[in-house]
Amino acid sequence: MPADINAAVEAGDLEVAAGPIIVGNNITRRFGGLTAVDVESIEIPRGKITALIGPNGAGKTTLFNLLTGFDRPDSGEWAFNGRSLAGVPAFRVARLGMVRTFQLTKVLAKLTVIENMRLGATAQRGERLWAAPFRALWSSQEQEITARADDLLARFKLDAKREDFAGSLSGGQRKLLEMARALMVDPELIMLDEPMAGVNPALKQSLLGHVKSLRDEGRTVLFVEHDMDMVRDISDWVIVMAQGQIVAQGTPTEVMADPKVIDAYLGAHHDADLSEVEQIVEAEVLEELGQTEGEQP
Structure with missing residues (x-):
């Protein structure tokens, strides 16, 4: 990885187009005395599904916000x-x-599903102040946008909800709507922040299928998730964060077996003998009850 990204681009590095879709160096974010993100280097492979995992407070969403310009x-x-x-x-x-x-989810609750979808499209001529009063200048484009939106709603099985207010959708349906609306931009990289959170099992399988289909179309997916079964199922690459830093990365099989990952989730003493721990806990409980050795119940 080049030390200076801009210098590499200006030098005409031919590997940029074929290499990782995102490359980052020395990214830090502090909130007062707390360092939320301290990432020395990160690469997101192109055309793959990458999972960003880690315990609560590891800095995953903060890193998302930094990469996408929200922070x-x-x-x-x-x-x-x-x-x-x-x-x-x-x-x-x-x-x-x-x-x-x-x-x-960030759906616009008081707009219909199809209106939410139309808003996802970019470079709309009808949004320009000088063109808005003249429907003839943008009506054909709006028809094209609507047709694309209807195709996506059908793909995500939301076409029956087309005229419903977005606020009436279930949590899982809102996740589907957000994903469908994101595709209105025809993006190359889609970043999903805990896409399965609060989704019922039936819709979860549907969402998994849609994420896989994004990769099949040649898009890149980066997602934050706590569901390890999902991570194993669909991920090509896994990046593990703990205390703001990247502590491991590799295939799902490699990462799940990495001692540093186990430590990040379970703590440094995860390998303590369970029987000894149980004995300590039992002794403490008995002491609380006044039933330690030498005392009668």
């Missing part, structure tokens, strides 16, 4: 398709082809 780092540099994203606002990042969903 500013204290230091560091990163690039998407060889283009530096330092200081680029979130809406411009999305226009470049990198979109994200949120753990808590």
Whole structure:
């Protein structure tokens, strides 16, 4: 990985297009005395499904926010398709082809499902102040956008909800709507923040199928998830964070067997003899009850 991303791009590095879709160096984010993210280097492989995992508070969502322009780092540099994203606002990042969903869905509850979908499209002529009064200038484009939205709603099995208010959808249906709306941009990279959180088992299988289909279309997927069964099922690559740092990465099989990953989730003393732990706990309980050795119940 080049030490200076911009210098590599300016030098015409031919590997940029074929290499990782995201490359980052020395990314840090602090909140007062707390260092939430301290990532020395990160690479997201192109055309693959990458899982970003780690215990609560590891810095996963903060890193998501930094990469997508929803937050500013204290230091560091990163690039998407060889283009530096330092200081680029979130809406411009999305226009470049990198979109994200949120753990808590961001649907517009008082608009219908189809209206939410139309809003996902970019470069709409009807949104320009000077063109808005002249329907003839943008009506054909709106028809094309609506047709694309209807195709996506059918794909995500939301076509029956087309005219319903988005606020009336279930939690799982809102996740589907967010994913479908993200595809209105025709993105190259889709970032999903805990896509399975709060989703019932029936819709979970549907969401899994849709995530896999994104990879089959040649898109890149990066997602945050706590469901290890899902991570094993669909991930090509796994990155593990703990205390703001990347502690391991590799295939799901490699990562699940890595002692550093086990320590991150279970603590450094996960290998203590269970019988000894049980004996200690039992002794403490008996002591609390006044039934330690030498005392009668």
